[in-house]
Amino acid sequence: MSTEVIIAGLYVFALAAFLGYQVISRVPPLLHTPLMSATNAISGISLVGSLVTAGAHYNTLSTVLGFLAVTASTINVVGGFMITDRMLRMFKKQPGAKKDSTEEQERA
């Protein structure tokens, strides 16, 4: 790996860290659970690495490991986004205002 690639990667890391700090500090405690499931879904982007590993035919072991990794990160991506949305749908300003889903009713 060339020095430029490494340095560029470290720049990206440092800037993302600063930006992340700024953005995430503004999330109110009210939304800390959705925050955790959202960042979890987003870091499911490691799916991108798993996809290449599973589909590139490097060798049999890599393909199997890649397949398992694709499965695990897809669980996080799909499940993470779905459950974040399910939670966020419940946060309402006014009691009983626009109930856009019957799901919560059934649960109650």
Next chain:
Amino acid sequence: MGLPIELTYLAASILFILGLKGLSHPESARRGMIYAEIGMFLAIVGTLLHREIVSYEWIIAGLIIGSLIGGAISIWVPMTAMPQRTALSHAFGALAASLVGVSEYYRHTGGELGTFKMTALSLEVLLGGITVTGSLMAFIKLQDWIRGTPITYRGQNILNMTLLFITLGMFAYLIYDPSAHVLFYAMAGLAFVFGVLMVLPIGAADMPVVMSLMNSYAGLAAAATGFAISNNVLIIAGTLDGFSGFILSVLMCRAMNRSITNVLFGAFGADTTAGESGALGAMREVKAEDIAVQLAYAGQVIFVPGYGMATAQAQHAVRELANILEARGVTVKYAIHPVAGRMPGHMNVLLAEANVPYSSLYDLEQINAEFPATDVAVVIGANDVVNPDARDNPKSPIAGMPILEVDKARSVVVLKRGKGKGFAGIENPLFFKPNCGMLYGDAKASLIKLAGAVQNA
């Protein structure tokens, strides 16, 4: 990698950041998540065009199985089990990172691994391994498959520290000599073992910190994967996740006035005798009917939920009672301590599920000034977060922890299962104060009884 793929990754990175920015307010949060979902979709489609990918059958199988499992979990998991689900997802995320790491190492065995790539791969497998088993342990504790109290034994800290140093030693040697493949797999194995040992001594009440820490590790493992395969969107998303978890860990520790080291190595809640203030008098048991009268004629009532509300699934019963009180003109507010429950924001989600508007949910700093002007504070299955010893007794194990000062309310009712101590095993002088009454029994049943009695008052 081609330019089109890189451009989808750039777009995805921007959309992820916009998505997290949306979470700064409940109004914009759902829109933000749609941005993030679009970003994810673009990145996946872009990757599928990658020229190294030659066959799709394993990919499609993984995507389908993963979607089914992930979708099923997210539809059927009850909101009270959110901490368990989150622990599992940390484990899955870290598992994916470690597997990719092992596969990358395996296919490069032969020595073409540079120092930098080797460092990234080792970090990935190390953090990933710890997170997989650590999160699974947290899951098992949260699910009550083993007791939530800390599991300690003699020499535990020494064993853990030794193991950690051996693992780090292997890590250092691998950077020096990447071809030592036996060592690499041994290190991966030790990381898995260390994850289990690390979470064993941590009590259930400290789970918010563990969850945040695992969140952070899972993110950093993903970022390390990004370094290993030179992929910027992975570095960015992983770093965002890692920092989010780190910020949450710091917030949780601050809310308990403890350091991360103390949480990890302190085995909090195992020692029950430290700093007890001795004889405190008698607790006063009260009847639902008497409390109902107080509630019915109160000006302001504040509910203080804790983990007990979650275990009793009592959030809807709280809302029912609040509805009846509000109809009578009583002002109802909810006070949420940052570490109430088993993960950050746990109580907020449960109350939102029960249709409590978020404008009635108050943080520690916002609500504490209001207790002196409150007629009744109703504590539902919370204990340590309302313990006045944290404020008054410097010898208490929880001294200095910011608390919800319910003891300043004119009257306090504590809904509690039995007379036992809380999770941290610390005596709570609040229960012995003259303005405090104890209402024993299942929180949900007590709340329903109260609601009925208020209607008759």
